[in-house]
Amino acid sequence: MTSTRAYRGVSADERRELRRATLLDTALDCLHDDGLSGVSVRSICARARLTPRYFYESFADLDALLVAAVDAVVDEVAAAALAGVASAGDDTAAQVRAAVDAGYGVVVTDARKANAFLVAAAGHGPLRERRHRVVTDFADLMMDNLSALSAQDPGQRREARATALFLMGGAAEVIEATLAGRLRMSRAALVDHLTRLWLGALGEGLGRTG
Structure with missing residues (x-):
């Protein structure tokens, strides 16, 4: 009882x-x-x-706890990124930079959360599928909240989503390599680089944005 x-x-x-x-x-x-x-x-x-x-x-078991712990970090990163976008006004460049900086800030300033991100990236057991979902979820998050992407017609949106998935998968690899020490980049340099990549893809593939 x-x-x-x-x-x-x-x-x-x-x-x-x-x-x-x-x-x-x-x-x-x-x-x-x-x-x-x-x-x-x-x-x-x-x-x-x-x-x-x-x-x-x-x-139910250890794996359930590990997935839940990683999910808690992912949710915190998503909330930080959304708050960054909301604080940036309607300018696409400012929105992208704020989302990248705020989301990355969650893991780069807490070694425990960075480690959870690395565990997810390693694809251990049940976390392997979770990693794929994280990339997809974050791509959709950007699609739904960046002003340049949220009001497109269905054809444009399909292309934009493919681009967002490509960018998010690459961003996850860059962040994982930086946290693991295989790539030496400061927070400012990493945020600048990922922001330029996003804006370049938005400009070239999805129509120039202001």
Whole structure:
């Protein structure tokens, strides 16, 4: 039987959500400190000071937790990128730059989140399909929120989406290589480079934008 009583003013549902959030945050810590091969349900529970019983009330297994942890980082990157676009007015160049800088800022300023991004990029197990979906979701995010792309006819939109998928896949590789240390670029240089690529494709392939 599951308790629904409040304890010290906190309901059972709130306590469950707090435990889930703790496990997600601890998963980021363990991935960063121990690597993917060193992470287990036991190690995460020990670090979170929770019993396995509380792990399994939120997650079916370790892979489910890892996917959820990566998804939380992806959602944060998406929210930051959207906020960047919203703050940039109607200028396409400003929107692209703000989206790239804000989204990249989430992972470049937190080593744990950068590591989760790298785990996703490695394509481990269930994360392999998730990586493909991340690229598609972010391409569609740009399609729906950049003023130069959101009001196109169906034919233009198909071409624009193909271009956005190409750019987003390439951007993910550049970001992954930079975070992994295989490509040495400052945040400013990376943002400038990716912005130029997006604007070049928008200008050449989708009609010149202001």
